[in-house]
């Protein structure tokens with residue numbers, strides 16, 4: 173529970189300054205100006221955030237998929253405070269390391285298990301994937317196969333906003349800004365049956381087709397030229413896309429068949445989200461590298477990590493300097509907060525609670541929306557959930573004849589009713605803090621239901 177007193181802010185002035193000086197992330201700056209500035213969020217506690225007008229919102233997105241332990245955790249503030257007084261910052265360039273960085277690396281290796289023995293730190297998910305990109309290519313060069321430089325990824329994947337992340341990602345709107353992707357990334361179909369399944373196609377047939385697309389592309393570009401396959405165990409920013417049963421086993425088998433590295437981007441799926449510490453564990457995979465961020469510190473400080481297999485580390489060890497790293501790699505204060513965050517996970521059994529209690533509860537609660545006339549599908553895994561809005565049940569037909577009309581409208585209706593969720597195309601997605609209660613899950617579902625009801629007449633007019 174937060175103990176800080178509620179402060180008053182001059183909200184009109186902050187909104188004026190926002191327009192005058194601030195360029196927020198992933199924002200339409202014309203719209204920001206027409207709206208007279210962004211909504212100012214001033215405080216939070218547990219699963220609730222408040223805006224500057226004092227209006228509370230249930231945070232169905234855990235910030236941006238990150239605040240796993242909820243807001244207002246004094247012990248995380250204390251961990252940061254104490255570390256800042258002892259050693260706020262030191263680098264890991266000068267043959268140096270700090271106690272929190274070393275301890276956190278060991279802790280992550282323990283949680284990831286298997287042969288993921290070593291950890292490289294960065295500050296964001298995008299940076300983690302930059303590290304993946306460079307480390308994978310460096311590894312193959314050291315192995316005497318420098319031509320193995322191609323990454324296979326999926327359309328509609330999200331791997332970050334830097335040049336490597338956007339290129340590895342499969343978001344066409346992002347590719348269109350900045351002349352991306354860079355060469356050497358091949359995108360294949362995503363395992364999104366709702367949109368990409370053929371009429372009458374079974375889950376098993378769709379799964380086989382989605383996996384075959386990967387093998388076909390590997391054969392097309394030459395297996396000897398492929399460095400790695402990268403994928404999110406469950407696509408998050410793409411719309412909480414949960415692959416069909418057996419997909420990941422097939423992908424892993426294809427990677428092994430051609431000696432290609434398997435990289436799981438666990439930036440969203442890591443740290444309990446799926447009911448396991450990592451999404452790859454849910455699917456029983458043995459990735460060679462995993463990227464993580466967000467839940468690692470519950471967003472209290474920016475930190476990300478890449479866990480790397482001992483086989484890769486053996487090769488790197490024989491290769492001299494790895495000339496890659498950030499000023500803030502292994503930032504001691506961020507690492508101290510991440511360690512304290514993981515201690516909360518363990519003490520409160522948040523992973524087990526997600527797997528055995530709140531995850532199944534969310535799945536059941538979402539079923540109450542499954543019969544709604546606007547709902548084409550509900551789906552969830554652990555505490556990642558999605559509601560697909562369609563104009564005609566039993567199809568993937570969308571209002572206005574294309575995706576992206578209903579989603580923002582229903583999202584805004586949710587926000588108006590005190591629930592912060594995200595609308596991705598026509599999918600309402602949710603990713604609440606892992607401390608969420610049954611009552612709060614019920615509230616999420618009933619607000620989405622009310623928002624759908626409220627939007628239905630206007631959407632029917634659009635047709």
Ligand code: PMP
Pocket residue numbers: 237295296297298299301330331332333337404408409437438439440465
């Ligand atoms: N990978 C995945 C799977 C993500 O979901 C995100 C962020 N949503 C990123 C990478 C990029 O992380 P960041 O925004 O911290 O750079």
